[in-house]
Amino acid sequence: MTEKKVSRKPHEGGASRQGGGWFDGLSDRKKDLVCAGFMLLVVYVLFWKVISSNMDLAASGPGDFVATHNWVNALDHIRETEGVDALWMPCLYGGMPVASSLLFPRGVNYLETGLTWVAGIVFGFSDAHYFLLHVFLSGLFMYMLARSLKLPHLGALLAGCVYMLNPYAIGLGASFHWSKLAVFSYIPLLFLLTRRLVERKDLLTFGLLSATVGTMFLNRHPQIAFYGMLLVGSYF
Secondary structure, three states: OOOOOOOOOOOOOOHHHHOOOOOOOOOHHHHHHHHHHHHHHHHHHHOHHHHHHOOOOOOOOOOHHHHHHHHHHHHHHHHHHHOOOOOEEOOOOOOEEOOOOOOOOOOOOHHHHHHHHHHHHHOOOOOOHHHHHHHHHHHHHHHHHHHHOOOOHHHHHHHHHHHHOOHHHHHOOOOOOHHHHHHHHHHHHHHHHHHHHHHHOOHHHHHHHHHHHHHHHOOOOHHHHHHHHHHHHHHO
């Protein structure tokens, strides 16, 4: 006996492969843009009052918030009275270097300056635009890392949102540890570029990695930057 061949119309049997909604029909580049836009929208929704009312995220009570303002006021006083940037902080830990400790670098963090200027426009020049920028960058860079590890777009989006909205990172806003969050946001990018440099060994990746490392260390929290370098060292 011979088997009969069943002919199918072009639209039969392919619906399951072609279905999945409008998102599955997008190109990879468009999917990346949609996911990045979604994370930015999440930041807008969660921090809308901060953006629209220019509310202050930091608590006004004692602790690091007050201490930081005292340091900044002391540096401003030295600058105004002596006409130079202080190289030594006399009222912190009984005396502490300013420039060599990387706690108060001035005018040299070019990449961060450009990103902060763009964030001012995106977030309506809210006083918290520096903080909101790095909340978003945390999610974006983690999304990029997850995609480089071959996670699907929605899986990478979930990873980005979890990293972006973890309570520790968001809580840094209230304690005025914004510089810690800034460095924290670059760690996924640091790891991504390190892996890419090992795989490709090209000059562009080396330059991007160098810019990332420099920006991390110039974001006024070398402790977290050091932790990021420990992560890279453990990878090697």
